[in-house]
Amino acid sequence: MHTVGVLDPEHPGTRTAVRQIRTMIREMPAHRIFAPDADILGRAALLSGMLCRLQGYQRDARLRALHDCVLFL
Numbered sequence: 397m398h399t400v401g402v403l404d405p406e407h408p409g410t411r412t413a414v415r416q417i418r419t420m421i422r423e424m425p426a427h428r429i430f431a432p433d434a435d436i437l438g439r440a441a442l443l444s445g446m447l448c449r450l451q452g453y454q455r456d457a458r459l460r461a462l463h464d465c466v467l468f469l
Contacts, residue, residue, distance in 0.1 A: 432466050440465035
């Protein structure tokens with residue numbers, strides 16, 4: 397989970413944030429969970445890389461572009 401991985405473990409709000417994220421994931425209906433295979437991830441990475449270069453995306457937008465490409469494919 398990228399979101400949890402970037403949190404500072406020493407920050408006082410991290411424990412609460414992780415708890416909220418865990419609760420949200422556990423409450424997701426099964427039909428809303430999507431696990432792409434390696435082929436989809438590879439094609440999405442290629443597509444998002446081209447998109448980011450051509451459109452000049454900033455660093456913070458690149459991961460969102462990858463997520464969008466995975467969902468698109």
